[in-house]
Every structure is written in C-alpha cells, then in structure tokens.
Amino acid sequence: MPESKGRPGSAGQRPTGGDKAVATQKKQYFRRKKVCRFCVEKIDDINYKDVKLLHAFVAERGKIIPRRISGVCAPHQRRLTDAIKKARNIALLPFAASI
Amino acid sequence: MRIYEELFIIKPDSPDEEVDQFVEQLRTQLTNTGATVDKVDKWGKRRLAYRVGKYREGTYVLFQFTSEPHSVKELERRLRVADVVLKFITVRIDETLKRLDKRKKERDKRAAKRAAAAPPSSAPAQPALPGAPQHIEGAPAAMPGVPKEA
Numbered sequence: 001m002p003e004s005k006g007r008p009g010s011a012g013q014r015p016t017g018g019d020k021a022v023a024t025q026k027k028q029y030f031r032r033k034k035v036c037r038f039c040v041e042k043i044d045d046i047n048y049k050d051v052k053l054l055h056a057f058v059a060e061r062g063k064i065i066p067r068r069i070s071g072v073c074a075p076h077q078r079r080l081t082d083a084i085k086k087a088r089n090i091a092l093l094p095f096a097a098s099i
Numbered sequence: 100m101r102i103y104e105e106l107f108i109i110k111p112d113s114p115d116e117e118v119d120q121f122v123e124q125l126r127t128q129l130t131n132t133g134a135t136v137d138k139v140d141k142w143g144k145r146r147l148a149y150r151v152g153k154y155r156e157g158t159y160v161l162f163q164f165t166s167e168p169h170s171v172k173e174l175e176r177r178l179r180v181a182d183v184v185l186k187f188i189t190v191r192i193d194e195t196l197k198r199l200d201k202r203k204k205e206r207d208k209r210a211a212k213r214a215a216a217a218p219p220s221s222a223p224a225q226p227a228l229p230g231a232p233q234h235i236e237g238a239p240a241a242m243p244g245v246p247k248e249a
Contacts, residue, residue, distance in 0.1 A: 044202045048190070049106070049161075062148075090106055090188045091157070094148040
C-alpha cells in the first residue's frame with residue numbers, strides 16, 4: 001500500500017494526450033491541422049541547391065522555422081535542416097539576414 | 100567508387116575565359132586522378148546571400164563526378180589554393196541517390212498496384228451500394244460471375 005501511494009505519477013492519474021484533446025474541444029476554438037508539405041506533395045529530394053523550396057522554411061531573419069510552426073514531420077525536418085545548413089555554407093541562404 | 104558533387108563560387112570580376120580555363124583545368128585534373136566527370140554545370144552569376152570578402156555576387160559552378168576519396172582531397176586542395184575561388188562545398192551524393200531511387204521505385208510499385216487494383220474494385224463497388232445488406236450473404240459466390248442472374 002505505501003508503495004503505491006508513494007508513486008504520484010502512476011499511469012491512471014497522469015494527464016494523457018487524450019485529456020488534452022478534450023480540453024481543446026471544451027474551449028471550442030478550431031485550429032487547422034498542420035500537414036507536412038513534403039509528405040503531401042511527395043517531395044522526396046530535399047536538396048540544398050533548391051533555394052526556392054528552402055526559402056519557404058526560413059524566417060525573415062534567416063532562421064530555420066521550427067516544425068511546431070511549419071508542421072513538417074520529424075524525418076523531413078531533419079533532412080530540411082541539413083539542406084538549409086549546407087545551403088548557408090555555400091552562400092545560397094543567409095546565416096543571419098538583415099531585414 | 101563514390102559519387103560526389105562539388106559546388107564552388109568563382110569571383111565575379113574574373114574574366115570568362117579565365118573561368119573556362121580554370122574549370123577545364125579542374126576537369127582534366129580530376130580525370131587524371133581516376134575520376135569520371137559526369138556533369139559540369141555553370142549556373143552563371145548569382146547574388147550571394149551574404150558578403151564573402153568584398154564580394155556580393157559570384158559565379159557558381161557545379162561538378163558531379165564519380166571517384167575514389169583521394170581525388171576529392173586533391174580537388175579540394177586545388178580549390179583552396181586557387182585565387183579565383185571564393186567558396187566551395189563537397190557533398191557525397193551516392194547514398195542519397197540510392198535512397199531516392201529506392202523511394203521512387205516504391206512509389207511506382209505502389210502506383211502500379213493501385214492502378215491494377217482500381218478497375219476490379221470500382222466495378223463491384225457500384226452494384227454493392229443499392230443492396231448492401233443483401234450482398235453480404237450471397238455476394239462472395241455471385242460477385243465475379245453473373246450478379247444479374249442471381
């Protein structure tokens with residue numbers, strides 16, 4: 001008995017992802033589901049030479065846009081950051097852009 | 100043997116013939132070390148994303164070649180020493196190409212499968228709609244042959 005009492009974070013009490021979903025439903029605001037552009041458009045090759053594509057995932061200041069904002073999935077974000085960093089090294093993209 | 104890509108920037112104020120000569124020199128040097136040059140692509144003058152030295156633009160040249168690692172080393176040394184080169188980057192692409200090829204094959208296969216599966220699946224879907232509950236009992240036998248007679 002004392003053992004189970006000592007564990008505050010047992011599975012039943014911990015708030016899970018499901019609870020969160022309910023909470024957002026209660027608040028009743030609609031957030032559009034983000035989708036990974038590379039998955040949807042079936043872009044296999046994220047190339048560092050493709051500046052036009054990479055530009056869409058770089059903020060005004062030249063920072064890489066986090067995937068929590070852009071909605072890119074993890075495997076694609078990994079390749080994307082790789083490509084952006086390579087492009088920076090060969091002066092196709094800025095390290096830090098002046099506005 | 101590995102496949103590499105070499106992208107480098109040449110100073111914008113160097114004359115064209117000098118650039119051509121330099122590129123040609125690199126190409127012959129590569130073949131001499133046992134590499135095969137697959138592609139030489141001059142992008143022409145482009146604006147740089149940031150200032151390099153005192154230059155705001157540069158001429159981009161792209162090499163694609165197949166070679167052993169040692170000739171890359173030699174090529175990089177040459178690029179580093181050359182005065183006309185502002186920046187260069189070497190990327191090994193054979194594994195990426197392999198991965199892409201695999202992905203493409205998978206895609207094609209899946210598309211072919213879907214195309215093959217589509218005509219037979221769409222045909223029974225239409226007659227199944229009006230009398231769906233009835234079909235469940237007698238469908239398996241009647242479906243392929245003569246649904247009208249049954």
